[in-house]
Amino acid sequence: MGIDVKKLAQDAAEARYDLAKMSTNAKNGILSKIAGYLEMRSSFIIEQNKKDIAAGKEKGLSGAMLDRLLLDEQRIKKIASAVREIMNLPDPVGTSNSQVRRPNGLVISKVRVPIGVIGIIYESRPNVTIDAAVLCLKSGNAVILKGGSEAINSNRALVAVIKEALSSSGYSKDFVQFLDSTEHSAVSELLKLDAYVNLIIPRGGHNLISFVTQNSTIPVIKHDMGLCHNFVDEQADIEQAIKICYNAKVQRPGVCNAMETLLVHKNIAQEFLPKMASEYEKAGVELRGCEETRRIIPQVKEATEEDWKTEYLDLILSIKIVNSVDEAIAFINKYGSHHSDAILTENYANAMKFLNEVDSAAVYVNASTRFTDGGEFGLGAEIGISTDRLHARGPMGLEELTTFKYVVYGDGQIRE
Amino acid sequence: MGIDVKKLAQDAAEARYDLAKMSTNAKNGILSKIAGYLEMRSSFIIEQNKKDIAAGKEKGLSGAMLDRLLLDEQRIKKIASAVREIMNLPDPVGTSNSQVRRPNGLVISKVRVPIGVIGIIYESRPNVTIDAAVLCLKSGNAVILKGGSEAINSNRALVAVIKEALSSSGYSKDFVQFLDSTEHSAVSELLKLDAYVNLIIPRGGHNLISFVTQNSTIPVIKHDMGLCHNFVDEQADIEQAIKICYNAKVQRPGVCNAMETLLVHKNIAQEFLPKMASEYEKAGVELRGCEETRRIIPQVKEATEEDWKTEYLDLILSIKIVNSVDEAIAFINKYGSHHSDAILTENYANAMKFLNEVDSAAVYVNASTRFTDGGEFGLGAEIGISTDRLHARGPMGLEELTTFKYVVYGDGQIRE
Secondary structure, X not given: OOOOHHHHHHHHHHHHHHHHOOOHHHHHHHHHHHHHHHXXXXXXXXXXXXXXXXXXXXXXXXXHHHHHHOOOHHHHHHHHHHHHHHHOOOOOOOOOOOEEEOOOOOEEEEEEEEOOEEEEEEXXXXXXXXXXXXXXXXXXXXXXXXXXXXXXXHHHHHHHHHHHHHHHOOOOHHHEEEOOOOOHHHHHHHOOOOOOXXXXXXXXXXXXXXXXXXXXXXXXXXXXXXXXXEEEOOOOOHHHHHHHHHHHHHOOOOOOOOEEEEEEXXXXXXXXXXXXXXXXXXOOOEEEEXXXXXXXXXXXXXXXXXXXXXOOOOOEEEEEEEOOHHHHHHHHHHHOOOOEEEEEOOOHHHHHHHHHHOOOOEEEEEEOHHHOOOOOOOOOOOOEEEOOOOOOOEEEOOHHHEEEEEEEEEEEEOOO | OOOOHHHHHHHHHHHHHHHHOOOXXXXXXXXXXXXXXXXXXXXXXXXXXXXXXXXXXXXXXXXXXXXXXXXXXXXXXXXXXXXXXXXXXXXXXXXXXXXXXXXXXXXXXXXXXXXXXXXXEEOOOOHHHHHHHHHHHHOOOXXXXXXXXXXXXHHHHHHHHXXXXXXXXXXXXXXEEEOOOOOHXXXXXXXXXXXOOOEEEEEOOHHHHHHHHHHOOOOEOOEOOOOEEEEEOOOOOHHHHHHHHHHHHHOOOOOXXXXXXXXXXXXXXXXXXXHHHHHHHHHOOEEEEOHHHHHHOOOOEEXXXXXXXXXOOOOEEEEEEEOOHHHHHHHHHHHOOOOEEEEEOOOHHHHHXXXXXXXXXXXXXXXXXXXXXXOOOOOOOOOEEEOOOOOOOEEEOOHHHXXXXXXXXXEEEOOO
16 A cells, blocks of 8 residues: 555654644534534445445454444444533643642642654444544544554544544644554554654554554553453352342443453352352353362353453353452452452451452452443543553543643752 | 573562552661661672772773762762662552542542562662662562663672562562673563563663663663753843853753753844853853854854754753744754753743743743752652653652552442
């Protein structure tokens, strides 16, 4: 295809200073235009989306995959209304929650500013194209979008609509860049452009994440897998535990904050497991258990070492009986993905121990791990859930799309 | 040497959970022991340091380099007292400045926790070995230290003292690891151990920083160069501007927050530059100027494109005359290292424009850039000054050596 990746990154890097200094009103004006143009151009978008659907059918994509790919009138309306929601969120740029006055009179304020140019590499639904672009614009960042090849026509159309909205608002189309290529080499090239791009966010399967981590010279914030646990402690409220464990596994099994492994204290297993298993059975959940589990609920398949490391994203659950809260914590820190893990207990000391010692982005007492989400945490919309430890951990909202600078107000101070 | 880098990283990764859950009192106890043992073992440390000094002389290191390397009784006392200062700083672990109660009753607190295992690769003085180890311990992080080969005997001795203090306090010696190798390949191997190491901080020259950035699969926070500017606006207070520009260049020219390039508005240049130049002359500063500068102060050498990109770290200064605050901002964003830059002006609008639009870790009005420093900013001790944009930007203190987790207190909440 011969796309000039370097030129595109340079254009974004040049445009970013204009975007960084825009007022919130001006940025909201662009978002409003994007929402409006999405609705106006829906038939064009649907027409382009049909090409992807046709190609997907030819390639033999599953029904679920084709459904994820599909854009229709109603879905486009939903995307536009998500844009208007982001428009109504507070703008983090220019805010501060840390200011000091030093003994020498210097006033030093730590102020949120845009990160700069953000590259987002994703495989998922075409609505991510709009979501990611709009979250970056709202937080004052130029963005380079690289979507999956199966959605390339849809993504191209959606970016064309964004650029139309930018132009008609009188702003640079370079704020939003589309890496219009299905070549692997284009991504490799992007990942080395640390002179122009300030952050790479990969969202997708393990292969994508691993490729980006291995090859990027640009800082990366990974949105990797969620291998989440619930630990039913010996002093759990059994009825409540059943409700929470049911919710964590069944309510939406295909997402990263759903439970994949259930840990049960040996002293409550005899009472808890048969009741829990019968609930799961009704929902069609396949259970795989350790030896002790299978002594209590023998209908269960044997879990292997591989199961403890697997994010099923499906109605499958592995179960392990443990001897103590310490064993549960060690197991979670060893096999988990440091995403979201819960203890269900009425025991104060065990709850505190679990919260302190489990090394995950979100640790819960007596609630479903399904709440790990920007909206549910009160951050507003999210660009994803970081499984990294630096800068952003857990749900990544507008604030996490900013960095800061120190603004220093002096009146002649020099250093002695 | 055949050092097992992987084993060392694994040991640190295993030890980190014990360290993360330690109380502040317990960590301070270790720090106090380290300070005490440093003083007790000073003759051993000095003896080992002598080997490095002898080797350095043989290698023909400059007098300045040998002085940086030298440890004597008094310097060791100073290092020990720096350890006691860090001991007295507040511990960030467990603190929070963000907690919400959601409509469904979930209480969600964003709590600071250690990052995990931090690898620090440095070239500088042996005191960094102690500083870095102690800052990491205080913030609950296990640390892998890799110092420069010219200080290897000193560093080995200092780490032995730390390990002695750890053992005698009854804690694991694995909290602090020393990469005891002068082989390049040992660093390469470390940079790929993302399964065990959570952050790499390179401190040193451009070659080191660049090698680490290109080769690390672990997140990196760079402590790279400082190419700092002062811009004397047309409405500057000339006497104040002279004092500040003198301080920024002359007070300590060899550090990253010293000024390297002076920008002067054309309307004030005729009055300001001759006075300024005569002050610099007294201090022995070599000046290099643009064509317009040389018309006003003809004794000045010609500055080339290369000068605008050079961090002299010496008594050399490049000078450029600009037509407007906008030109100054664009110049700084193009040639600067996004470290520390100042405007000197009495004009409110220009000051605000400069603070908003200069894309640097620290932006100043009417003060010397020399203040960019953890101590001067009120952060206490610093592990260095980040020239990266993510997680930590500018002075990096104890708080920046932590990440956070979301702690969620529920009473049976499930997601609908």
